[in-house]
Amino acid sequence: MRATSFKMKGTALFLCSALLAAGCGGQQGGNQGGDPAAPAPVKKKDPYEMSIYAPGVSAKEFDDRWRKTLEAKFPHITFKYTTSGKGNSIAELVSRGEIPDLYRLDIPTIRTNYLDMGLAYDLRDLIKQYKYDMNRFNKVFTQEIIDVIGSGEVYGLPVPPYFPQVLYYNKDLFDKFGVPYPKDGMTLDEVYELAKKMSRSDGGTIYRGLSANTMAFMRDNPMSLPILDPKVDGLSGMDKWKGLFETLKRFYDIPNNQIAKTVADENNAFSKGNVAMQINQHNIYLIIPPEVNWDIVSAPLINGAPKMMGQRGPAYWAITNQSKHKEDAFEVMMEMLSDEIQMQDSKNGIPTTLVKKEIIDALGKDHPVYGKKNMKALTTLPPIPATPKRDPGLVDIALGTQQNTMSGQFQKVATNQMDINSALREADELLKKAIAAEKEKQGKK
Incomplete structure (x- = not known):
C-alpha cells in the first residue's frame, strides 16, 4: 500500500506541475480568453x-x-x-x-x-x-x-x-526415531550420517534415510558443472562427474536405502511418507500430500563446491x-x-x-x-550461476536430452547395473551421438 500511495502522490505532483507549466505557456502565447491553456489531450490508443x-x-x-x-x-x-x-x-x-x-x-x-x-x-x-x-x-x-x-x-x-534446491525432511519420522531434525547449513557428509541413522526396518516397514530428485541434483549441481562440454563435443569434466556420482551413490549403498526403480519413482519417493529426507527443488508445482509432516532446510553443502545454492x-x-x-x-x-x-x-x-x-x-x-x-x-545461500553454455558456433543439443542422459546413467549406477566409469563413458558416447544427429539435421560437418 505504501508503494501505491507513493506512486499516486508522485503522479499527482507531476500532473500539478504539468498543469502549471501549461498555464504559463498559454499566457506567454497570448491566450485570447485570458484563461490558462488546457493541457494537450492524451491520444486515445486504438483497441x-x-x-x-x-x-x-x-x-x-x-x-x-x-x-x-x-x-x-x-x-x-x-x-x-x-x-x-x-x-x-x-x-x-x-x-x-x-x-x-x-x-x-x-x-x-x-x-x-x-x-x-x-x-x-x-x-x-x-x-x-x-x-x-x-x-x-x-x-x-x-x-x-x-x-x-x-x-x-x-x-x-x-x-x-526459479527453482532453488533444498533438503526436505519428514518431521514425524525424526520424532518417531528420536533423531534431531536437520539444520540449515549442513554439509552433505553430515546429511549422510543422518541418513544412516534414519535408514532402518521397523515393524515390517522399510524407512529410507534419503532420496533425491537425481535429475535436478545432476543438472543443477552446486558446482555449476555442465553436462555437455562448452568447448568440445562430449561429456564435460569426466573426473568431476565421477566425483559427483560417487558423492550421491554412497547414499544408495546404505542398508535399507535402496533407490527406487525409476528416476520418476525416486523423485516422488518422499511423498510416500517413509523417506526421512529428500534433496529436491522448492517448486510451487510440487505437491506433497498433507499427511506428510514436512519442513525444509538449506541444500547440503558439498566439499570443494562453492557455498552457494544449486538452482534451476x-x-x-x-x-x-x-x-x-x-x-x-x-x-x-x-x-x-x-x-x-x-x-x-x-x-x-x-x-x-x-x-x-x-x-x-x-x-x-x-x-x-x-x-x-x-x-x-x-535464502540462506545465494543462487549459484548457471552452468557454462556452449561456445558460439558449436552445435548444441537440448538440455532435456542432456539431463535425461545423466539421470539415466546414474540410475544404472545406483541400481548396480553398471559401474561409474562405464556409465560415464557411455554417457559421453550418447552425448556425441546426439550431437552428430543434430549436425546431420543442420547439414553441418
Missing part, C-alpha cells in the same frame, strides 16, 4: 488483441498472477492467453500463423523453440528506450540468457519462479520478432515483472528474480502451507 503464450503455465495461474492488473493498466488491449497442450506447441502455433506477441521462454528449449524458428527479438533497444533498470534482477538470471548466444543479445527478462533458473518473458506491438509488449512485460506483482508472488511462495530484500524476505508469508515452513532455507 487491439495481444497474444501471450506461456507453455506449462495454466490459464488460472495467468489470471491469478497477472490478468486483472494488466487489464486495468492497459484498457485498450484485450489479452489472449494460450498455454501448451494438444495442438498448441509453438511449432503448431507458428504453422497456423498464430505467432504470439509475448512468449515465455525456457532455457532448455530456447534454441529449438525460439532462436531456430526465427522468432528471436533482441530487447536491448527497448531496454535503452525505456531506461529500464536491469540491475533490479539477480545477475545470475539475466546473465544466463545472455550467455545462451554469447554475443550480448538480451532475448528475455527473468520471470519467477527461471523462464523469461520475450517478445517475438513478428510482433507488431513491441513497445506495448515491453510495457506489459515490465508490469508483469513489477515490484508490486513480484511482492505478491513472493508472499505466495514464488521465489523472486529481483534483488530487493523486502521482496526476498516476504517469501511464503501469505501461503497456507509455506507460511508455516522454514522459508529462510531458500
Whole structure:
C-alpha cells in the first residue's frame, strides 16, 4: 500500500506541475480568453488483441498472477492467453500463423523453440528506450540468457519462479526415531550420517534415510558443472562427474536405502511418507500430500563446491520478432515483472528474480502451507550461476536430452547395473551421438 500511495502522490505532483507549466505557456502565447491553456489531450490508443503464450503455465495461474492488473493498466488491449497442450506447441502455433506477441521462454528449449524458428527479438533497444533498470534482477538470471548466444543479445527478462534446491525432511519420522531434525547449513557428509541413522526396518516397514530428485541434483549441481562440454563435443569434466556420482551413490549403498526403480519413482519417493529426507527443488508445482509432516532446510553443502545454492533458473518473458506491438509488449512485460506483482508472488511462495530484500524476505508469508515452513532455507545461500553454455558456433543439443542422459546413467549406477566409469563413458558416447544427429539435421560437418 505504501508503494501505491507513493506512486499516486508522485503522479499527482507531476500532473500539478504539468498543469502549471501549461498555464504559463498559454499566457506567454497570448491566450485570447485570458484563461490558462488546457493541457494537450492524451491520444486515445486504438483497441487491439495481444497474444501471450506461456507453455506449462495454466490459464488460472495467468489470471491469478497477472490478468486483472494488466487489464486495468492497459484498457485498450484485450489479452489472449494460450498455454501448451494438444495442438498448441509453438511449432503448431507458428504453422497456423498464430505467432504470439509475448512468449515465455525456457532455457532448455530456447534454441529449438525460439532462436531456430526465427522468432528471436533482441530487447536491448527497448531496454535503452525505456531506461529500464536491469540491475533490479539477480545477475545470475539475466546473465544466463545472455550467455545462451554469447554475443550480448538480451532475448528475455527473468520471470519467477526459479527453482532453488533444498533438503526436505519428514518431521514425524525424526520424532518417531528420536533423531534431531536437520539444520540449515549442513554439509552433505553430515546429511549422510543422518541418513544412516534414519535408514532402518521397523515393524515390517522399510524407512529410507534419503532420496533425491537425481535429475535436478545432476543438472543443477552446486558446482555449476555442465553436462555437455562448452568447448568440445562430449561429456564435460569426466573426473568431476565421477566425483559427483560417487558423492550421491554412497547414499544408495546404505542398508535399507535402496533407490527406487525409476528416476520418476525416486523423485516422488518422499511423498510416500517413509523417506526421512529428500534433496529436491522448492517448486510451487510440487505437491506433497498433507499427511506428510514436512519442513525444509538449506541444500547440503558439498566439499570443494562453492557455498552457494544449486538452482534451476527461471523462464523469461520475450517478445517475438513478428510482433507488431513491441513497445506495448515491453510495457506489459515490465508490469508483469513489477515490484508490486513480484511482492505478491513472493508472499505466495514464488521465489523472486529481483534483488530487493523486502521482496526476498516476504517469501511464503501469505501461503497456507509455506507460511508455516522454514522459508529462510531458500535464502540462506545465494543462487549459484548457471552452468557454462556452449561456445558460439558449436552445435548444441537440448538440455532435456542432456539431463535425461545423466539421470539415466546414474540410475544404472545406483541400481548396480553398471559401474561409474562405464556409465560415464557411455554417457559421453550418447552425448556425441546426439550431437552428430543434430549436425546431420543442420547439414553441418
